[in-house]
Amino acid sequence: QELSPLYQGFEWLAPILKLLGMFLILLGSFKLAPVVLLFVEGQQEDTQVFFYSMLFTLLCGGVMVALGSLAPFNLRGRQIFLLTSLSWIVLSFFSSFPLLFGSTQLSVADAMFETISGLTTTGSTVLSGLDTMSHGILLWRAILQWLGGIGIIVMGMAILPFLQVGGMRLFQSESSDWSEKAMPRSGTIAKAIGKVYLGLTTLCIISYWLAGMNGFDALVHGLTTSATGGFANYDASMGHFADTPWILWITILFMFLGALPFVLYVHMIQGRPLPLLKDSQVRALAKILISAVVLMTLYLMTQHNWPWFEALTHAAFNVTSVVTTTGYASTDYNAWGTFAVIFFLYLMFVGGCSGSTSGGFKVFRHQLSIMLMRNQMMALLHPRGVFSQNYNGRHVPDDVIRSMVAFAFFFFATIAALALALSFMGLDFLTSFTAAVSAVANVGPGLGDTVGPAGNFSSLPDLGKAMISLGMILGRLEIVTFMILFTRAFWRA
Amino acid sequence: QELSPLYQGFEWLAPILKLLGMFLILLGSFKLAPVVLLFVEGQQEDTQVFFYSMLFTLLCGGVMVALGSLAPFNLRGRQIFLLTSLSWIVLSFFSSFPLLFGSTQLSVADAMFETISGLTTTGSTVLSGLDTMSHGILLWRAILQWLGGIGIIVMGMAILPFLQVGGMRLFQSESSDWSEKAMPRSGTIAKAIGKVYLGLTTLCIISYWLAGMNGFDALVHGLTTSATGGFANYDASMGHFADTPWILWITILFMFLGALPFVLYVHMIQGRPLPLLKDSQVRALAKILISAVVLMTLYLMTQHNWPWFEALTHAAFNVTSVVTTTGYASTDYNAWGTFAVIFFLYLMFVGGCSGSTSGGFKVFRHQLSIMLMRNQMMALLHPRGVFSQNYNGRHVPDDVIRSMVAFAFFFFATIAALALALSFMGLDFLTSFTAAVSAVANVGPGLGDTVGPAGNFSSLPDLGKAMISLGMILGRLEIVTFMILFTRAFWRA
Ligand SMILES: [K+]
Ligand SMILES: [K+]
Numbered sequence: 001q002e003l004s005p006l007y008q009g010f011e012w013l014a015p016i017l018k019l020l021g022m023f024l025i026l027l028g029s030f031k032l033a034p035v036v037l038l039f040v041e042g043q044q045e046d047t048q049v050f051f052y053s054m055l056f057t058l059l060c061g062g063v064m065v066a067l068g069s070l071a072p073f074n075l076r077g078r079q080i081f082l083l084t085s086l087s088w089i090v091l092s093f094f095s096s097f098p099l100l101f102g103s104t105q106l107s108v109a110d111a112m113f114e115t116i117s118g119l120t121t122t123g124s125t126v127l128s129g130l131d132t133m134s135h136g137i138l139l140w141r142a143i144l145q146w147l148g149g150i151g152i153i154v155m156g157m158a159i160l161p162f163l164q165v166g167g168m169r170l171f172q173s174e175s176s177d178w179s180e181k182a183m184p185r186s187g188t189i190a191k192a193i194g195k196v197y198l199g200l201t202t203l204c205i206i207s208y209w210l211a212g213m214n215g216f217d218a219l220v221h222g223l224t225t226s227a228t229g230g231f232a233n234y235d236a237s238m239g240h241f242a243d244t245p246w247i248l249w250i251t252i253l254f255m256f257l258g259a260l261p262f263v264l265y266v267h268m269i270q271g272r273p274l275p276l277l278k279d280s281q282v283r284a285l286a287k288i289l290i291s292a293v294v295l296m297t298l299y300l301m302t303q304h305n306w307p308w309f310e311a312l313t314h315a316a317f318n319v320t321s322v323v324t325t326t327g328y329a330s331t332d333y334n335a336w337g338t339f340a341v342i343f344f345l346y347l348m349f350v351g352g353c354s355g356s357t358s359g360g361f362k363v364f365r366h367q368l369s370i371m372l373m374r375n376q377m378m379a380l381l382h383p384r385g386v387f388s389q390n391y392n393g394r395h396v397p398d399d400v401i402r403s404m405v406a407f408a409f410f411f412f413a414t415i416a417a418l419a420l421a422l423s424f425m426g427l428d429f430l431t432s433f434t435a436a437v438s439a440v441a442n443v444g445p446g447l448g449d450t451v452g453p454a455g456n457f458s459s460l461p462d463l464g465k466a467m468i469s470l471g472m473i474l475g476r477l478e479i480v481t482f483m484i485l486f487t488r489a490f491w492r493a
Numbered sequence: 494q495e496l497s498p499l500y501q502g503f504e505w506l507a508p509i510l511k512l513l514g515m516f517l518i519l520l521g522s523f524k525l526a527p528v529v530l531l532f533v534e535g536q537q538e539d540t541q542v543f544f545y546s547m548l549f550t551l552l553c554g555g556v557m558v559a560l561g562s563l564a565p566f567n568l569r570g571r572q573i574f575l576l577t578s579l580s581w582i583v584l585s586f587f588s589s590f591p592l593l594f595g596s597t598q599l600s601v602a603d604a605m606f607e608t609i610s611g612l613t614t615t616g617s618t619v620l621s622g623l624d625t626m627s628h629g630i631l632l633w634r635a636i637l638q639w640l641g642g643i644g645i646i647v648m649g650m651a652i653l654p655f656l657q658v659g660g661m662r663l664f665q666s667e668s669s670d671w672s673e674k675a676m677p678r679s680g681t682i683a684k685a686i687g688k689v690y691l692g693l694t695t696l697c698i699i700s701y702w703l704a705g706m707n708g709f710d711a712l713v714h715g716l717t718t719s720a721t722g723g724f725a726n727y728d729a730s731m732g733h734f735a736d737t738p739w740i741l742w743i744t745i746l747f748m749f750l751g752a753l754p755f756v757l758y759v760h761m762i763q764g765r766p767l768p769l770l771k772d773s774q775v776r777a778l779a780k781i782l783i784s785a786v787v788l789m790t791l792y793l794m795t796q797h798n799w800p801w802f803e804a805l806t807h808a809a810f811n812v813t814s815v816v817t818t819t820g821y822a823s824t825d826y827n828a829w830g831t832f833a834v835i836f837f838l839y840l841m842f843v844g845g846c847s848g849s850t851s852g853g854f855k856v857f858r859h860q861l862s863i864m865l866m867r868n869q870m871m872a873l874l875h876p877r878g879v880f881s882q883n884y885n886g887r888h889v890p891d892d893v894i895r896s897m898v899a900f901a902f903f904f905f906a907t908i909a910a911l912a913l914a915l916s917f918m919g920l921d922f923l924t925s926f927t928a929a930v931s932a933v934a935n936v937g938p939g940l941g942d943t944v945g946p947a948g949n950f951s952s953l954p955d956l957g958k959a960m961i962s963l964g965m966i967l968g969r970l971e972i973v974t975f976m977i978l979f980t981r982a983f984w985r986a
Contacts, residue, residue, distance in 0.1 A: 078874070164876060338916045342925060346909060369902050376899030379892070380973060381571070381982050383657060398891070399872070405898050406869030409862050412905075416839060423831045429923055432835060480873060489874055 011071040016083045018068025019075075020090055024061030027091055028054050030143050034098070038136040046102045046136045053097035060094070077163065078490065084159055085482045087151070088473050092116045095144055103134050109462040116469040118144030120476040121152065121357060123230025123327040123444030124451070126458040126465070130235050135216060141231045142223040149227030149357040150197050152476065153262050154190065156355045166478040167365060167404030170396065171261075171354055192266040200265075201226040204254040211246045225251055228258040228358045230327030230444040237453065238317070238328040245313050248330055252320045259285065259324035259352030280392040281353045285323075285363045288350060292319045292343075299340065318453075322347040325359045327444020329453030341430070341447050348437045359442030359475055361411060367391065368404050410479040415440050418471045425464050435460075439471035440479075504564040509576045511561025512568075513583055517554030520584055521547050523636050527591070531629040539595045539629050546590035553587070570656065571983065577652055578975045580644070581966050585609045588637055596627050602955040609962040611637030613969040614645065614850060616723025616820040616937030617944070619951040619958070623728050628709060634724045635716040642720030642850040643690050645969065646755050647683065649848045659971040660858060660897030663889065664754075664847055685759040693758075694719040697747040704739045718744055721751040721851045723820030723937040730946065731810070731821040738806050741823055745813045752778065752817035752845030773885040774846045778816075778856045781843055785812045785836075792833065811946075815840040818852040820937020822946030834923070834940050841930045852935030852968055854904060860884065861897050903972040908933050911964045918957050928953075932964035933972075 031054035038047040075083075095118065096111040106114065110126045117124045118141050127133065160168040205222030209215060217233055224231045234240035241247040264276040276282060293316045300311035317330040322344055333344060351360020368391060375387040389396045418436035423429070427450070434446030435457075445453045450460075457465065474482050484490050524547035531540040568576075588611065589604040599607065603619045610617045611634050620626065653661040698715030702708060710726055717724045727733035734740040757769040769775060789808035793799040799807075810823040815837055826837060844853020861884060868880040882889045911929035916922070920943070927939030928950075938946045943953070950958065967975050977983050 077876070081873075164873060338920065338922055338925065339913070341922060342913050342916045346913065372895065373899050373902050373906075376896055376903075377973065377977055377980055378982060379896070380574075380657060380977055381980075383570070402865065403869055403872070406866050409866050409901075413866075420832070420835050420839065423835045427831065429831055429834060432831065480870065484870055484873055487870055487874075489871060 011074075012079065014068045014071035015073050015075045016068070016079055016086065017064045018073065019083055020086060021061045021064025021066075021068055023087055023091060024057050024064065024094055027094060027147070028057035028061055030147065031057065031098075031140070033143060034136040034140045037139055038134070041135060043103075043134060043136060046098070046134050049102040050098050050136060050140075053094075053101070056097070057094045080159060080163060081481060081484055081490070084155065084163075085473075085477055085485055088116070088119060088476060092119050095119060095140075098137065098140055102137060104137055107462070109465045110458070113457065113465045113469050114141070115144060116472050117444075118229070118231065119148040119151070120442055120472045121145050121148045121227050121229040121325075121359065122439065122442040122472045122475075123224070124438065124457050124468070124472075125231065126456065128235055128456050128458060130233055131240075133233075138220055138233050139216075142220040142229075145227040145229030145231055146201065146223040149229060149258070150194065152357050152359075153193060153197065153355060157193070157263060158190070160478060160481070163481065164399075164403060165481050166407035167368065167400050168354060168478070169403070170364065170391065170400050189263070189266060192269070193262050196262055196265040196269065197226065200254070200257060204250070207250045207254070208247065211250055212244055213241070213247065221251075222254075225254045225326070225328075226258050226357070228255055228324050228326040228352065228356070230321070232328060235456075236329075238330050239332075242314075242330055245309075248313055248317045251328060252316050255320050255324045255326045255328075256285075256289070258326070259356045259358040261353045261355035262357075263355055280367065281364045284367055285353055288363070289320060289323055292323065292347060296340070296343065299343075300336070303337065303339075318344070319347060322443060323350045324352045325441055325443045327438075329445060332452065332454040334447050334449070334452035334454060345434060345437065345447060348434070348441050348443050351441060361408070361441065364391070365404050365408065368396065368401065369408070371396075372401070372405075407478060407480065410483070411440065414471065414474055414479055418467060421467055422464055425461050427460070427464065435464075435468060436471060439468045440475035442472060442475050504567075505572065507561045507564035508566050508568045509561070509572055509579065510557045511566065512576055513579060514554045514557025514559075514561055516580055516584060517550055517557065517587060519554075520587060520640070521550035521554055523640065524550065524591075524633070526636060527629040527633045530632055531627070534628060536596075536627060536629060539591070539627050542595040543591050543629060543633075546587075546594070549590070550587045573652060573656060574974060574977055574983070577648065577656075578966075578970055578978055581609070581612060581969060585612050588612065588633075591630065591633055595630060597630055600955070602958045603951070606950065606958045606962050607634070608637060609965050610937075611722070611724065612641040612644070613935055613965045614638050614641045614720050614722040614818075614852065615932065615935040615965045615968075616717070617931065617939075617950050617961070617965075618724065619949065621728055621949050621951060623726055624733075626726075631713055631726050632709075635713040635722075638720040638722030638724055639694065639716040642722065642751070643687065645850050645852075646686060646690065646848060650686070650756055651683070653971060653974065656974065657892075657896060658974050659900035660861065660893045661847060661971070662896070663857065663884065663893050682756070682759060685762070686755050689755055689758040689762065690719065693747070693750060697743070700743045700747070701740065704743055705737055706734070706740065714744075715747075718747045718819070718821075719751050719850070721748055721817050721819040721845065721849070723814070725821060728949075729822075731823050732825075735823055738802070741806055741810045744821065745809050748813050748817045748819045748821075749778075749782070751819070752849045752851040754846045754848035755850075756848055773860065774857045777860055778846055781856070782813060782816055785816065785840060789833070789836065792836075793829070796830065796832075811837070812840060815936060816843045817845045818934055818936045820931075822938060825945065825947040827940050827942070827945035827947060838927060838930065838940060841927070841934050841936050844934060854901070854934065857884070858897055858901065861889065861894065862901070864889075865894065865898075900971060900973065903976070904933065907964065907967055907972055911960060914960055915957055918954050920953070920957065928957075928961060929964060932961045933968035935965060935968050 031050055035047060035050045035054060038050060092115045095115040099106045099111040099114055113126055161172040201222055204225050205218050208218035208222055220233050232238060238251055260282055264279055267275045296315035296319055297311045300306040300315055301308060314330050318333045321328045333340060349361050351362040352358025354362050354364055378387050415436045419432045422432040422435055430448040431450045434448060435451045438444060438446040449455055451457055524543055528540060528543045528547060531543060585608045588608040592599045592604040592607055606619055654665040694715055697719050698711050701711035701715055713726050725731060731744055753775055757772055760768045786809045789812055790804045793804035793808055794801060807823050811826045814821045826833060842854050844855040845851025847855050847857055871880050908929045912925045915925040915928055923941040924943045928944045931939040942948055944950055
């Protein structure tokens, strides 16, 4: 019996529909939190907006799950590419209603920008007047980042290695084995990681509260710190708490913890702390952070005559924030001079570890690049020599290197294209460039007066906001995962 | 009979000494041209300076050849690395005397900057008041670039492919075969290339003269155009001739011709024009140039309301000048707005063809990068597929790809480090960045008011000039050729 092409198409899309529907139901349920908060605070209008938006999201999710269940569940490579990309866009769309119709009354471009920035944990914002903003909106932004954070960990651990994107096959393990045999074990790891994420967030919230934040601030900043997201409750970002160095140091600690590979925490909890302590990527990140903080502290002390503790605190805070792609600011480091500006621009390219909540180029890719450069030097001296290609004590296959290299080229080409497009809209050199880097690396703030740590993205033209939003999604999906949908080969295969 | 380590060391250095000496004798002989010119023009003081500098150079060269001939001639891989790097530095040093002691009275940093900029065909200058400068100095600068140009062709054709630097093994051919059997044939090709270079230069000089330049201007600009060098006789660069579009279009043609692989001209003269016309790199360069010129012409017409011919001429001139890394300017394109600034910044990264006089990243590396990116996309869709790795109709071995990629990382890392170092000296963002790119890609002018097409490098601090000079040498030597001298492995092997 021949099946019609239309039904074949439906059968192909059905599992995607079903999973998207399940994600929407999850997203909808989380809208209950702002509903309750707004109701308690007596903000009737926003309560209604959130409530209806919750109902609509749950309804759409339910319909999609029902429709998707009509065909047998069968998920393969190409469908996973489509699902992964669609998830971020569809979820961002359904998350934007409260910002569109609530008290913020954002335009479509602004609302999509803010939710994409939230879910991708980029943390760039078009909102100002955060200090007096509706708590429902602030909580919702934080929830978006927190949900995005766990999405990114799962994607980096299970999906991208399986799809072999950007050299991530290096991190192929039980958790990215999708065979039926391995599924139960993968499920266990996923649950353990969920628990770790929840535990880390709770710890962060409690620490903030003990250090003197009020309950709401502790909750929101706890959510956005663990997610290395960077949305804050104040226009001055964490600069609002600059008088309490304790809070800044707690942030530094948890931003760092959020940028480590979460699977290593699971090992640690299972009684094996060694993988975390000996992991080559973790050690490299720590070394990069320490060197950059020392350098910037000395710079602030010698060139700007800051006292040592103030210099150390703000250097450590902002360096860690940019390297882990969190994007909080404790002060306007854009005003520290050209050397600092270029230095922070480079830090944007570092990125955290793979399998963490952070974005960017990622530490392991820098390590592989340096290994390539070193091997090249040796090959020039010993043309017939063969040089080991090891990472973290294991051999790195050539195809991993190739896909890492291709990722590097895609990454820089995307940033270059985005910067050129932004400059065409009349943005200045520094703004165009750093807004592009900040979006694709999911850092949040750029540099310069407009999009820098003291600025805001609201003054950008709508088309520019749309392009930056696209850049955030591209960056979050390691570019190729998304770009591949626009090749003829994808739809012909 | 055991040889002392000291003698062994001398035996190792002797062939390097001998060849350096021969280069010095060549350089010294070329100083005769300014000596004669200055003598005829009656500039007694400068005549003497050039004369003594010529004698000194010839003397040193002679002594080195004599010393080097005391040991048997035996040149191997590591010695060639050292010789190649030393050549640029030693020749620059001996070329700087007339600028140090002549009427220009430059400081050591300035004189070294100017000669390194000359020999590497970068074309950045610290001199101003060119319009009224001693003809001897102007001619000497042009000769430096012209000699540098032929040096670069030979290096790109015979030495770098042999050393397997930066993916240049792709262009390994008879001319880079150093075995004794192939030597006579290589010699023939080298001579043919020398003739082509001389012929092209002569053609360029005559064209300039016919188009209305005076004899001296035609000579100097002919030398610096064929070498894609970019030194001009006027502070306004080729803007001095902007009223004669003929001259600008002649420059465009010869800059393009200078950026093509010279070995293909030899084929053409031997009756095989097909390799030149069908060469993948040549076609790609032509496509890049045409697209960039069309885009920039439309930009000038629509955003700045320029008439079409003026827009086309200045777009074609400055785009070709930057892409071929010549570095002439027909007008201050830095003032065309941020979009143009970023666009020209990107053009600096294009570079000409391998085996030409031009510098930069080079077109073939962009082509290989795009091939890598395309293959990566296909590999994601067909994880078990094997994709052909072809360039110009031939298979590209993996080690060529690896060394190309390593070069790319070295290239960008060098630019990044240089930009950061320059920013530490108080240069602004645009200046630091574009001065770094311009130096490493051997373009000449950067962007911005200081080092842009209307600016001048003289106001930079001496340390900055020294670092930019180092950047030019690094770029010219495809970075690794020079960096390898600073590894422990090089001196231990
Ligand atoms: K962020
Ligand atoms: K040049």
